[in-house]
Amino acid sequence: xxxxxxxxxxxxxxxxxxxxxxxxxxxxxxxxxxxxxxxxxxxxxxxxxxxxxxxxxxxxxxxxxxxxxxxxxxxxxxxxxxxxxxxxxxxxxxxxxxxxxxxxxxxxxxxxxxxxxxxxxxxxxxxxxxxxxxxxxxxxxxxxxxxxxxxxxxxxxxxxxxxxxxxxxxxxxxxxxxxxxxxxxxxxxxxxxxxxxxxxxxxxxxxxxxxxxxxxxxxxxxxxxxxxxxxxxxxxxxxxxxxxxxxxxxxxxxxxxxxxxxxxxxxxxxxxxxxxxxxxxxxxxxxxxxxxxxxxxxxxxxxxxxxxxxxxxxxxxxxxxxxxxxxxxxxxxxxxxxxxxxxxxxxxxxxxxxxxxxxxxxxxxxxxxxxxxxxxxxxxxxxxxxxxxxxxxxxxxxxxxx
Amino acid sequence: xxxxxxxxxxxxxxxxxxxxxxxxxxxxxxxxxxxxxxxxxxxxxxxxxxxxxxxxxxxxxxxxxxxxxxxxxxxxxxxxxxxxxxxxxxxxxxxxxxxxxxxxxxxxxxxxxxxxxxxxxxxxxxxxxxxxxxxxxxxxxxxxxxxxxxxxxxxxxxxxxxxxx
Numbered sequence: 001x002x003x004x005x006x007x008x009x010x011x012x013x014x015x016x017x018x019x020x021x022x023x024x025x026x027x028x029x030x031x032x033x034x035x036x037x038x039x040x041x042x043x044x045x046x047x048x049x050x051x052x053x054x055x056x057x058x059x060x061x062x063x064x065x066x067x068x069x070x071x072x073x074x075x076x077x078x079x080x081x082x083x084x085x086x087x088x089x090x091x092x093x094x095x096x097x098x099x100x101x102x103x104x105x106x107x108x109x110x111x112x113x114x115x116x117x118x119x120x121x122x123x124x125x126x127x128x129x130x131x132x133x134x135x136x137x138x139x140x141x142x143x144x145x146x147x148x149x150x151x152x153x154x155x156x157x158x159x160x161x162x163x164x165x166x167x168x169x170x171x172x173x174x175x176x177x178x179x180x181x182x183x184x185x186x187x188x189x190x191x192x193x194x195x196x197x198x199x200x201x202x203x204x205x206x207x208x209x210x211x212x213x214x215x216x217x218x219x220x221x222x223x224x225x226x227x228x229x230x231x232x233x234x235x236x237x238x239x240x241x242x243x244x245x246x247x248x249x250x251x252x253x254x255x256x257x258x259x260x261x262x263x264x265x266x267x268x269x270x271x272x273x274x275x276x277x278x279x280x281x282x283x284x285x286x287x288x289x290x291x292x293x294x295x296x297x298x299x300x301x302x303x304x305x306x307x308x309x310x311x312x313x314x315x316x317x318x319x320x321x322x323x324x325x326x327x328x329x330x331x332x333x334x335x336x337x338x339x340x341x342x343x344x345x346x347x348x349x350x351x352x353x354x355x356x357x358x359x360x361x362x363x364x365x366x367x368x369x370x371x372x373x374x375x376x377x378x379x380x381x382x383x384x385x386x387x388x389x390x391x392x393x394x395x396x397x398x399x400x401x402x
Numbered sequence: 403x404x405x406x407x408x409x410x411x412x413x414x415x416x417x418x419x420x421x422x423x424x425x426x427x428x429x430x431x432x433x434x435x436x437x438x439x440x441x442x443x444x445x446x447x448x449x450x451x452x453x454x455x456x457x458x459x460x461x462x463x464x465x466x467x468x469x470x471x472x473x474x475x476x477x478x479x480x481x482x483x484x485x486x487x488x489x490x491x492x493x494x495x496x497x498x499x500x501x502x503x504x505x506x507x508x509x510x511x512x513x514x515x516x517x518x519x520x521x522x523x524x525x526x527x528x529x530x531x532x533x534x535x536x537x538x539x540x541x542x543x544x545x546x547x548x549x550x551x552x553x554x555x556x557x558x559x560x561x562x563x564x565x566x567x
Contacts, residue, residue, distance in 0.1 A: 140455070144462045147465045147466025147470070150470055154470065173470055173474045180466070
């Protein structure tokens with residue numbers, strides 16, 4: 001029985017065992033804590049960077065299959081280690097700095113892009129006790145780190161001294177600020193239900209996955225997160241068909257690789273974040289109590305599913321036009337998430353005598369309200385579409401084009 | 403010297419160095435980035451004072467919104483590709499006088515006021531206490547609502563200015 005318990009609680013037992021051994025060697029308590037922290041940081045860094053090795057081949061394979069072509073299939077394992085080949089290619093490329101670029105800022109930007117992407121992992125929960133730092137402002141930390149990312153991209157856009165890079169700098173501000181607002185409003189809606197800003201507390205408070213309770217919020221968050229992670233079809237910042245990769249245009253070799261790594265590290269973080277906020281995090285129908293050793297696996301599986309959906313988006317939808325993209329955020333996502341936030345603020349005030357039933361009743365009312373919101377949105381959009389079809393301005397344009 | 407004192411000195415260097423960079427950088431874009439560094443340093447002070455919420459808000463609002471809007475304004479209004487701009491203009495005498503007077507006033511206040519220090523530790527649920535005091539009639543509900551009305555007015559004004567005629 002002891003050995004089974006040890007396996008089921010592997011992570012916690014392992015941590016306690018190592019701490020015990022270190023104390024046995026006469027290491028003081030602060031030393032044990034320091035070593036544990038350093039090990040945790042190394043593990044999180046490795047997990048973040050390993051995501052690149054796993055998700056680049058996955059992306060190319062999945063999209064290849066969706067577009068009815070084999071994808072990479074020349075490296076061993078039917079293309080499985082394509083990422084290694086890519087990395088070696090990157091390393092051998094020449095490191096170019098444009099002649100009139102701001103050298104310091106040009107070199108600084110790749111670092112500033114990669115560091116915040118990895119910092120996010122410090123607060124993401126992988127299990128009841130598996131979390132780098134259970135900040136009580138965890139979700140706010142994630143959003144604040146996103147702001148640093150914007151600055152890093154702006155530095156890259158400006159430091160390269162290239163017109164296309166600068167143009168994409170304008171787009172960065174426009175797109176990322178526009179989509180940050182619905183994203184934060186959705187997070188606020190979740191906070192109303194969880195009554196905590198700690199990511200760990202959010203998982204614990206989630207009896208029913210919030211994607212079921214508030215599908216509208218979940219979908220808005222997914223779209224906003226896609227735009228924040230700069231993934232196709234909303235990757236207008238580096239849209240290669242219009243601005244030839246935008247702010248990364250002048251970067252080559254390892255500096256380009258840093259941007260590439262940061263993008264995938266970001267994407268994986270977004271996957272984990274969405275599974276934490278909306279899919280129940282490390283919970284899976286009681287499996288987390290039965291076998292706590294599996295909690296990181298549950299998180300990774302959910303995150304991989306979210307990333308699969310993101311790839312699905314990429315393979316399915318054409319790239320949006322930029323003004324449509326920004327208009328979509330301001331005129332559609334922001335009002336909709338405000339309405340949802342308002343409803344959530346009302347719903348959590350419904351008095352429920354039994355605290356056990358509270359999440360179920362609140363969740364049920366919220367789900368009903370969400371369905372009403374979806375129907376109302378569909379009706380309003382339908383009417384607007386009809387009105388726009390008959391609009392005189394559009395008729396004039398159509399006449400000119402004819 | 404304790405660890406927190408070392409961290410405090412490092413953060414001070416970041417905040418003050420950033421502030422000096424804003425004034426002395428030869429290039430407006432670099433000035434704006436130095437401002438970001440200064441803001442991050444101040445956020446570090448808040449972390450040191452165990453005010454995590456304030457630190458995160460500092461980064462979110464000052465780095466994420468204000469600094470980026472400043473950079474955006476610079477990008478829109480300056481000839482960016484000509485990288486050198488003179489940090490001085492003909493109003494530098496007046497600026498120096500105002501800055502010195504302001505500094506003197508701040509030093510005067512800092513020396514004269516007997517700053518009280520709280521004995522109690524920061525409570526673990528400080529964030530919810532803060533939230534409650536913002537909407538409680540006994541504390542700050544009036545300034546909070548006035549601020550939100552002000553923001554609403556600014557928002558409506560922006561929409562009216564931006565609306566196509």
